[in-house]
Structures are given as structure tokens and as C-alpha cells.
Amino acid sequence: MALWTAGCSTGEPELHKPSELPPAPEIASGLRTDMAPVHATRHMAAAANPLATEAGQQILRKGGSAIDAAIAMQAVLALVEPQSSGLGGGAFILYWDGKRVQAYDGRETAPAGATPGMFMGAEGQPMPFSEAQIGGRSVGVPGVLRALEMAHQQHGKLPWSDLFLPAIKLASEGFPVSQRLHTQIAADRFIAGSAEMARYFLTPQGQALPVGTLLKNPELARTLQKIASRGADGFYQGAVAQAMVDNVRSHPRAGTLSLADISGYQARERTPVCADYKQWQVCGMPPPSSGGVAVLQTLGILEALQDKSPALDLASMPPVPSSSGAGLEPSPSAVHLIAEAERLAYADRAQYLADSDFVPVNVKGLTDKAYFRTRAALIGDKSMGRAEAGVPAGINLALAPDRSPLRISTSHISAVDDQGGAIAMTTSVEAAFGSHVMTQGFILNNQLTDFSFIPEENGKPVANRIEPGKRPRSSMAPTLVFERKSGELVATIGSPGGSQIIEYVNKSVVGLLDWKLNPQDAISLPNFGSRNVDTELEAGRFSPALVQQLQDRGHKVALIEMTSGTQIIVRDNNGWVGGADPRREGTASGD
Structure with a gap:
């Protein structure tokens, strides 16, 4: 197959309006232009807020492991980035101890009282998303602390109690409200409807707290002290657990969360999903996350294309300086190939991926090289538009595709330690500010809305339907990359962004491996891809000529906010190089 390149147009192309995509709850807060790669020889931490990065670095300087640093960073993020993650949510963790990769599943679970049709309206139609999100009905059993505890028991170097000290100090003494937090508060129309949130996030006049306001959270400090002294039991038992249940059940949109649901929660260690990509091995998170499989599928399809024709090797399609002067821009050919491969991966994601404890x-079969070749054969000169799910070997289930709206939200942590360990951890409360149920100083998730609202279609069950005790499918894609021959760690990568996470991680992996970009340039590169709807381009970052060429190939192009929050740490000859996303307020720092 030869790629056809259209002539460049100097006129502004007529754009296709985004279809089936809700507004992004994690809105952009400005693109920083002063970002540069960070270098270190011993260790490095990268998080979505500089105060969290600083906490992680403090722990690493004391000889802490990568999991120790991640716990400290997560605790601080609960305070300074409450719209994205915190104690009341879940997480997926990939951990490299220098010898093997482990996957820890801290995804939330549906309460015992959850029902398949709980997000269906009286007329038999799915509820509007905001109606489902806000309130106790959407709250799943939080899992992040149990997963962190499990990983710490195996790989922690410092005492558990020490890891919460930076967050307790900040919560007690206060931290300045950042521009990003202020912007998120000001944009959220539901905060005023929650008495607890309004008291905490708004002025007496009902306005968002101004930038620089010293914000203290003594309730969260007390909660963290209980967790520090009692372990995760300080959260899953006693007063904190009771307060969660009371707030969820007393909300006008009440949920069924119970003390038995909370106390019975268990994190799970699962087998990572790993596959070769050229001279590397890429490892990701297995189900109930779809992120690992979808990233491996995208990369595998792209490699199958290259095997078919050397002209389709992404390495031969590096980014070029944008005609707008806004940095580098991917080539139209690269955007076309990656978007088409992602359509195929997202089609399989909707059909097959769910909690593997409930659905085989x-x-x-989904990551088999022969299957990749059959999928790659579907990619041509023109966009296929909407891809259909494939039929991998060994798939015998009669399932209906999940047609849930593609939601966007989350936070990512990366760290490497002095002992050669590394972590990629993506953590979330789902939508911005989660369920808007605040208790004991933290926000509770709305992760149950990550299930399919529609449990079945044409008599066939949807794999990601709601069931008691089940974990909703996620797109979180913490990723570790290794040299295939030596087994040496190359990079730890991840991003927030809801269902767009897969796009962001794919772009970053290709940028690092195929285009040889440093981690900061790989992150800063304009975001793009397809979730099997439109071909999405980051608004304001692409030239009209590129848009026109994609449209000439049959792409329905949508220019939208694509607010990634990627953190990357890469090994080089001198140690480590890190980068953080200029679209948010994260940093990387190391010694």
C-alpha cells in the first residue's frame, strides 16, 4: 500500500464537528512554553503538581523505593489536585523491581447493591451523564490505598507512616491555590450544590477561591494521620468508612455503598500484558483496564504495517516544524496510520474488554501477531471511518459492543529509585471532582459511570455491564518499556485523560521510540488520534494544511481540547531524563 499525499491547501478547512463526545471535564489551563527535559543520575519523580513531585523527591532522597515515592505523591495529590485523584478513587500500578514487572489493581468495585440498569431512566433510556455522575449513586468502593499497601508490603523501603508526613504537613499548614485548581473550581457548576465542597472551594460570596489563597484541609490531615498510624485499615474501617457510607446513602441521589462493601475490598495482583514492538518490549496494565491491550494492539498493528511495506515505517515519518511556528507537528501520514490503527483497537476495546473476573x-488472542496482520490489512490510503471489532482466535462469546459515550478525565505518577526500581501509576476519581460527594476532607469517585449504562443489546450482554463486585473497564494505561535483548528498563510512561489516555500514551511511545524525541518533546508534541469516532486533533496545534490532507483522505477531523497530563522518565547513558506535560502543572525532578 502506498500512502497518497494531497496537495497542501492554504485556506482554512471546513471542520467536522465532534460527534458523540461530551465536553472534557478536565479543562485546559494554559500551555506552558518554558518546559525542558530534566536530567538526573540517581533517581527521579514526576507528578501532576510540583508539590507532589517535591514530596516524591523527598522520599527518594531518604532512600525510599519508587513505591514509597508514589505513596507520598498520591497523598499530596489528594490535597492539591482533588479534581483528578485522591483517597476516594482507584489506581492501576505497574512496578519494576529490577527483575520483573508486576501489576497491582486498585480499581474501584461496584457495591453489592448495584444493579445492571441503575443508570437507565424511567423511559428506558440511559441517564444524562451529569445526572448519573453527581451524587452517591455513582460511587464505587475506593481501591487506591489497598493497592498501594499491597505494593508497599512487597517493595517498600521506608516505614508506611513516614510516607504521609509531607501531605499531612501541607494539609495542616495550607498550600496556595494554583491557577489550574482555580480554573477547575470556577468551571464546575456543581460545586455550589454540595455544602461541603462549597465551604471548602468557594468564597463566602460563592466564587472560586482566588489563585494564591492559602487553603488548609484539617479534615484531610486527620484522615491521613489515621491511615499513617493504622495502615489502610484506617480508611477501610472505623470512622472514615462510616462517614463515606453515611454521605453516599444520605445524598438525594443516594447510592448503596455499605460498610461491608468497604471493609471487604481487596486489591489484586494481576499478570501484566507485554508484547514486542520492534526492538523493544512494552508492558501495560491488564483488564479491567483496556489501556494495556489497546496500546499493544495499536503498536502491533503499526509494526505489522511496517513489515508489509518499509515505506510505512513510522520511523521514516518524523515530526516536522509546524508552519504556524508552534513547535513540531506530526506528519499527515503518521497521523493517518496511528489514527487508523487506534480505530481498530478501540473497536475491540468496546466489544471484548471488561473485568476479567466476570467476563473471559x-x-x-487480542495481542497475537497473526491477528495484528489481519487487522493491519484493513488500513488503506483512505480512512475507514468507523471500524468494526475483529474476531481473534479463541473468542467464542456472543457479546454486544459497549456504546457508552467516550468520557474524558485522572492523574499519573512516574518514579525511578536508587535501587533500579520504577513505577508507572495512573490514579483517578473519574470525572472532574468525581461524584461531588466530599467526606473527611476528600472527594469520592464516580467510577460506576465507567460501566456501560446499557446492560444488553439485541439480547446479548455488554461485557462492561454493571454487576455487584465488578470493576468497571478503564482506559488507564501505565506503561513500562524495555530493551528486548538486554531487558533493561527504557521508560516509564502514563497520562490522565479518560478514554483518550490510549491516544496520549501511543503518541508518547511512538515519539520516544520511533522519532527519538526526548521525553519533554514527546509529551509536548500535539495530541492526536481516534477513538473510532472522529480523527481528533488538539485544537490550536495543527496547521490547516495538515487538516486538509487528512480530510482529503476521508478523515472526519475534529479540533478539540486534548488535555493530557503525561509524565515520562527515560533512561539515558548518564542516568535519567524526565518530562512533564505543559498542558497541566506537573513537573519532573531528580538528583
Whole structure:
């Protein structure tokens, strides 16, 4: 197959309006232009807020492991980035101890009282998303602390109690409200409807707290002290657990969360999904996350294209300086190939991926090289538009596709330690400010809305339907990359962004491996891809000529906010190089 390149147009192209995509709850807060790669020889931490990065670095300087640093960073993020993650949410963790990769599943679970049709309206139609999100009905059992505890028991170097000291100090003494937090508060029309949130986030006049306001959270400090002294039991038992249940059940949109649901929660260690990509091995998170499989599928399809024709090797399609002067811009050919591969991966994601404790997920069949070749054969000169799910070997289930709206939200942590360990951890409360149920100083998630609202279609069950005790499918894609021959760690990568996470991680992996970009340039590169709807381009970052060429190839182009929050740490000859996303307020720092 030869790629056809259209002539460049100097006129402004007529754009296709985004279809089936809700507004992004994690809105942009300005693109920083002063970002540069950070270098270190011993260790490095990268998080979505500089105060969290600083906490992680403090722990690493004391000889802490990568998991120790991640716990400290997560605790601080609960305070300074409450719209994205915190104690009341969940997380997926990939951990490299220098010898093997482990996957820790801290995804939330549906309460025992959850029902398949709980987000269906009286007329038999799915509820509007905001109606489902806001309130106790959407709250799943939080899992992040149990997962962190499990990983710390295996890989922690410092005492658990020490890891919460930076967050307790900040919560007690206060931290300045950042521009990003202020922007998120000001844009959220539901905060005023929550008495607890309004008291905490708004002025007496009902306005968002001004930038620079010293914000203290003594309730969160007390909660963190209980967790520090009692372990995760300080959260899953006693007064904190009771307060969660009371607030969820007393809300006008009440949920069914119970003390038994909370006390019975268990994190799970799962087998990572790993596959070769050229001379590297890429490892990701297995189900109930779809991120690992979808990233491996995208990369595998792209490699199959290259094997078919050397002209389709992404390495031969590096980014070029944008005609707008806004940095580098991917080539139209690269955007076309990556977007088409992602359509195929997202089609399989909707059909097959869900909690593997409830639905058999044939990961082997979905990541088989022969299957990649059959999928790659579907990619041509023109966009396929909407892809259909494939039929991998060993798939015998009669399932209906999940047609849930593609929601966007989350936070990512990366760290490497002095002992050669590394972590990629993506953590979330789902939508911005989660369920808007605040208790004991933290926000509770709305992760149950990550299930399919529609449990079945044409008599066939949807794999990601709601069931008691089940974990909703996620797109979180913490990723570790290794040299295939030596087994040496190359990079730890991840991003927030809801269902767009897969796009962001794919772009970053290709940028690092195929285009040889440093981690900061790989992150800063304009975001793009497809979730099997439109071909999405980051608004304001692409030239009209590129848009026109994609449209000439049959792409329905949508210029939208694509607010990634990627953190990357890469090994080089001198140690480590890190980068953080200029679209948010994160940093990387190391010694």
C-alpha cells in the first residue's frame, strides 16, 4: 500500500464537528512554553503538581523505593489536585523491581447493591451523564490505598507512616491555590450544590477561591494521620468508612455503598500484558483496564504495517516544524496510520474488554501477531471511518459492543529509585471532582459511570455491564518499556485523560521510540488520534494544511481540547531524563 499525499491547501478547512463526545471535564489551563527535559543520575519523580513531585523527591532522597515515592505523591495529590485523584478513587500500578514487572489493581468495585440498569431512566433510556455522575449513586468502593499497601508490603523501603508526613504537613499548614485548581473550581457548576465542597472551594460570596489563597484541609490531615498510624485499615474501617457510607446513602441521589462493601475490598495482583514492538518490549496494565491491550494492539498493528511495506515505517515519518511556528507537528501520514490503527483497537476495546473476573477476556488472542496482520490489512490510503471489532482466535462469546459515550478525565505518577526500581501509576476519581460527594476532607469517585449504562443489546450482554463486585473497564494505561535483548528498563510512561489516555500514551511511545524525541518533546508534541469516532486533533496545534490532507483522505477531523497530563522518565547513558506535560502543572525532578 502506498500512502497518497494531497496537495497542501492554504485556506482554512471546513471542520467536522465532534460527534458523540461530551465536553472534557478536565479543562485546559494554559500551555506552558518554558518546559525542558530534566536530567538526573540517581533517581527521579514526576507528578501532576510540583508539590507532589517535591514530596516524591523527598522520599527518594531518604532512600525510599519508587513505591514509597508514589505513596507520598498520591497523598499530596489528594490535597492539591482533588479534581483528578485522591483517597476516594482507584489506581492501576505497574512496578519494576529490577527483575520483573508486576501489576497491582486498585480499581474501584461496584457495591453489592448495584444493579445492571441503575443508570437507565424511567423511559428506558440511559441517564444524562451529569445526572448519573453527581451524587452517591455513582460511587464505587475506593481501591487506591489497598493497592498501594499491597505494593508497599512487597517493595517498600521506608516505614508506611513516614510516607504521609509531607501531605499531612501541607494539609495542616495550607498550600496556595494554583491557577489550574482555580480554573477547575470556577468551571464546575456543581460545586455550589454540595455544602461541603462549597465551604471548602468557594468564597463566602460563592466564587472560586482566588489563585494564591492559602487553603488548609484539617479534615484531610486527620484522615491521613489515621491511615499513617493504622495502615489502610484506617480508611477501610472505623470512622472514615462510616462517614463515606453515611454521605453516599444520605445524598438525594443516594447510592448503596455499605460498610461491608468497604471493609471487604481487596486489591489484586494481576499478570501484566507485554508484547514486542520492534526492538523493544512494552508492558501495560491488564483488564479491567483496556489501556494495556489497546496500546499493544495499536503498536502491533503499526509494526505489522511496517513489515508489509518499509515505506510505512513510522520511523521514516518524523515530526516536522509546524508552519504556524508552534513547535513540531506530526506528519499527515503518521497521523493517518496511528489514527487508523487506534480505530481498530478501540473497536475491540468496546466489544471484548471488561473485568476479567466476570467476563473471559482473551488477551492472548487480542495481542497475537497473526491477528495484528489481519487487522493491519484493513488500513488503506483512505480512512475507514468507523471500524468494526475483529474476531481473534479463541473468542467464542456472543457479546454486544459497549456504546457508552467516550468520557474524558485522572492523574499519573512516574518514579525511578536508587535501587533500579520504577513505577508507572495512573490514579483517578473519574470525572472532574468525581461524584461531588466530599467526606473527611476528600472527594469520592464516580467510577460506576465507567460501566456501560446499557446492560444488553439485541439480547446479548455488554461485557462492561454493571454487576455487584465488578470493576468497571478503564482506559488507564501505565506503561513500562524495555530493551528486548538486554531487558533493561527504557521508560516509564502514563497520562490522565479518560478514554483518550490510549491516544496520549501511543503518541508518547511512538515519539520516544520511533522519532527519538526526548521525553519533554514527546509529551509536548500535539495530541492526536481516534477513538473510532472522529480523527481528533488538539485544537490550536495543527496547521490547516495538515487538516486538509487528512480530510482529503476521508478523515472526519475534529479540533478539540486534548488535555493530557503525561509524565515520562527515560533512561539515558548518564542516568535519567524526565518530562512533564505543559498542558497541566506537573513537573519532573531528580538528583
